[in-house]
Amino acid sequence: MLEAMFFIAITAEAMTAALAAGRRKMDWFGVCLLACVTALGGGTARDVLLGHYPLYWVHNPYVLLLVCGAALLTIAMARVVDKLRWPFLLLDALGLVVFTIVGCNVAIEMGQHPLIIIVAGMVTGIVGGILRDVLCNDVPLVFSSELYATVSIVTGVLYYFGLQANLPPDLVMLVAIAVGFTLRVVALILKWEMPKFVYDKDLR
Amino acid sequence: MLEAMFFIAITAEAMTAALAAGRRKMDWFGVCLLACVTALGGGTARDVLLGHYPLYWVHNPYVLLLVCGAALLTIAMARVVDKLRWPFLLLDALGLVVFTIVGCNVAIEMGQHPLIIIVAGMVTGIVGGILRDVLCNDVPLVFSSELYATVSIVTGVLYYFGLQANLPPDLVMLVAIAVGFTLRVVALILKWEMPKFVYDKDLR
Amino acid sequence: MLEAMFFIAITAEAMTAALAAGRRKMDWFGVCLLACVTALGGGTARDVLLGHYPLYWVHNPYVLLLVCGAALLTIAMARVVDKLRWPFLLLDALGLVVFTIVGCNVAIEMGQHPLIIIVAGMVTGIVGGILRDVLCNDVPLVFSSELYATVSIVTGVLYYFGLQANLPPDLVMLVAIAVGFTLRVVALILKWEMPKFVYDKDLR
Numbered sequence: 001m002l003e004a005m006f007f008i009a010i011t012a013e014a015m016t017a018a019l020a021a022g023r024r025k026m027d028w029f030g031v032c033l034l035a036c037v038t039a040l041g042g043g044t045a046r047d048v049l050l051g052h053y054p055l056y057w058v059h060n061p062y063v064l065l066l067v068c069g070a071a072l073l074t075i076a077m078a079r080v081v082d083k084l085r086w087p088f089l090l091l092d093a094l095g096l097v098v099f100t101i102v103g104c105n106v107a108i109e110m111g112q113h114p115l116i117i118i119v120a121g122m123v124t125g126i127v128g129g130i131l132r133d134v135l136c137n138d139v140p141l142v143f144s145s146e147l148y149a150t151v152s153i154v155t156g157v158l159y160y161f162g163l164q165a166n167l168p169p170d171l172v173m174l175v176a177i178a179v180g181f182t183l184r185v186v187a188l189i190l191k192w193e194m195p196k197f198v199y200d201k202d203l204r
Numbered sequence: 205m206l207e208a209m210f211f212i213a214i215t216a217e218a219m220t221a222a223l224a225a226g227r228r229k230m231d232w233f234g235v236c237l238l239a240c241v242t243a244l245g246g247g248t249a250r251d252v253l254l255g256h257y258p259l260y261w262v263h264n265p266y267v268l269l270l271v272c273g274a275a276l277l278t279i280a281m282a283r284v285v286d287k288l289r290w291p292f293l294l295l296d297a298l299g300l301v302v303f304t305i306v307g308c309n310v311a312i313e314m315g316q317h318p319l320i321i322i323v324a325g326m327v328t329g330i331v332g333g334i335l336r337d338v339l340c341n342d343v344p345l346v347f348s349s350e351l352y353a354t355v356s357i358v359t360g361v362l363y364y365f366g367l368q369a370n371l372p373p374d375l376v377m378l379v380a381i382a383v384g385f386t387l388r389v390v391a392l393i394l395k396w397e398m399p400k401f402v403y404d405k406d407l408r
Numbered sequence: 409m410l411e412a413m414f415f416i417a418i419t420a421e422a423m424t425a426a427l428a429a430g431r432r433k434m435d436w437f438g439v440c441l442l443a444c445v446t447a448l449g450g451g452t453a454r455d456v457l458l459g460h461y462p463l464y465w466v467h468n469p470y471v472l473l474l475v476c477g478a479a480l481l482t483i484a485m486a487r488v489v490d491k492l493r494w495p496f497l498l499l500d501a502l503g504l505v506v507f508t509i510v511g512c513n514v515a516i517e518m519g520q521h522p523l524i525i526i527v528a529g530m531v532t533g534i535v536g537g538i539l540r541d542v543l544c545n546d547v548p549l550v551f552s553s554e555l556y557a558t559v560s561i562v563t564g565v566l567y568y569f570g571l572q573a574n575l576p577p578d579l580v581m582l583v584a585i586a587v588g589f590t591l592r593v594v595a596l597i598l599k600w601e602m603p604k605f606v607y608d609k610d611l612r
Contacts, residue, residue: 021347022403029354030347031401044253049452051461053255061319075401115469130543135334137343139545143429143438150437197439197483199430225551226607233558234551235605248457257459265523279605339538341547 006102009095013039014067016092017132018074024136035071041128046103046120089188097180100125100155101173121156122149147187155180210306213299217243218271220296221336222278228340239275245332250307250324301384304329304359305377318364325360326353351391359384414510417503421447422475424500425540426482432544443479449536454511454528497596505588508533508560509581512567529564530557555595563588
């Protein structure tokens with residue numbers, strides 16, 4: 001079931017990336033490339049940082065076709081898409097928490113320190129979006145918008161401590177996903193944000 | 205012969221990067237650094253993604269001196285350079301296809317999946333330019349300009365299937381390089397572009 | 409003693425990153441993330457390029473807490489900070505040379521080529537700042553401002569050749585740090601810059 005959600009998450013990330021590419025008037029190839037970087041960049045960054053080879057998509061290259069397919073489908077149905085704002089945001093929220101769980105699992109299997117397990121989940125959840133924003137020449141949204149990375153951290157903490165408490169793994173996973181997902185959706189609706197740090201002097 | 209072309213390609217990439225650095229008024233050190241990132245970034249990204257260590261330039265550090273030398277030479281002859289627009293574009297096209305072949309060879313030697321072989325060629329061919337554009341604070345050209353990544357993919361596909369068909373490797377390589385090079389040059393002359401995806405609504 | 413200076417350096421980098429984040433109105437999470445990328449990004453890039461696993465912060469995850477703590481402290485004391493311009497610049501200069509020495513040491517232990525030892529020191533010293541600037545959507549300062557990477561290279565060269573000459577390692581380290589630090593501070597005071605390469609034609 002986690003695997004099914006993982007593929008849904010990858011597809012959703014690919015589609016939001018395709019829309020971002022469209023806003024930058026990229027060509028079809030650029031759309032596919034940005035979709036791959038966004039959907040697979042988080043897991044790739046995690047694996048490179050942890051030295052966990054081979055990378056997921058090198059081992060299962062067909063996921064590249066899935067991502068490019070989802071990106072091209074988004075081009076085809078772009079006119080319908082703006083009626084789908086909420087389904088998209090919900091899928092993106094699901095993607096965030098599912099990527100987090102997958103990332104934690106990789107670090108747990110490698111026997112990493114608890115802090116690194118949480119970081120691995122967060123990197124998997126947010127780095128794809130950061131790379132998308134850097135390639136689109138924006139300051140990454142995750143640095144300043146509604147709770148996003150925080151959702152990933154909360155999900156990872158719940159998941160890790162649930163497993164530590166010897167609760168049934170499937171239950172722990174479901175609860176972590178449900179809590180993370182709900183937190184993200186509520187943050188979107190109520191526009192919850194972290195406090196901002198505003199500093200306008202230039203030290204240089 | 206591939207090696208000779210490889211060094212020509214690295215030099216050409218270093219020189220185009222130096223010009224990009226000049227447009228951003230970088231200092232001599234910045235010119236060298238941007239040249240290294242552009243000329244060696246594609247192969248570095250490929251090797252990091254595939255876990256293929258040591259990196260080429262770590263194993264052969266003198267290539268760093270070649271790249272910096274080419275970059276500094278570009279500064280010295282900047283006034284001549286704008287009469288050299290076409291030689292530059294041709295060398296850059298050669299670089300793209302040669303990098304692609306080199307990248308495919310690395311993945312083939314590692315016994316990777318055919319899709320990954322094509323991707324490895326493409327990453328080697330285009331990532332240097334993407335890093336150059338990100339460091340210059342531009343949206344990467346490869347996302348929206350004339351056929352570039354497509355040329356790399358065509359070259360890689362031809363090369364891989366030629367080898368699969370048991371044709372003589374040297375012949376396959378020459379044909380793949382010739383076709384890719386021609387395609388790129390024709391695309392430049394006729395301004396062939398991939399269709400663009402333009403989407404101007406903001407989902408957020 | 410190198411270790412003590414290393415922690416001071418990491419803290420200083422985290423604090424300058426936090427100020428950069430404040431200038432971009434990032435939230436508290438963004439401040440912490442940018443601090444981690446800036447303070448640990450140089451060492452991470454070096455280790456990924458050299459295939460030197462596990463990464464420092466994966467092996468010693470508590471350094472993440474140190475960096476986030478320093479970043480949050482910077483938020484709390486932001487009003488005092490602009491009276492601290494020079495202490496900051498001095499700590500940043502110390503950070504640069506200390507990171508350089510640490511990076512050289514890693515490459516020396518791995519038995520790398522002298523050129524790679526210098527490059528490893530430079531990557532450790534400057535990549536954190538480059539990543540900070542890219543994430544803040546700026547052209548990296550290091551490409552065009554006062555002597556910075558040059559300081560790192562001078563420090564690395566002195567350190568390497570000092571060790572080669574069989575001088576006492578502690579003495580070599582102290583001299584390299586002192587010379588590099590002084591060079592950087594003098595460059596800041598006298599606004600020493602590398603010559604710029606200005607080229608304003610567009611080849612495309």
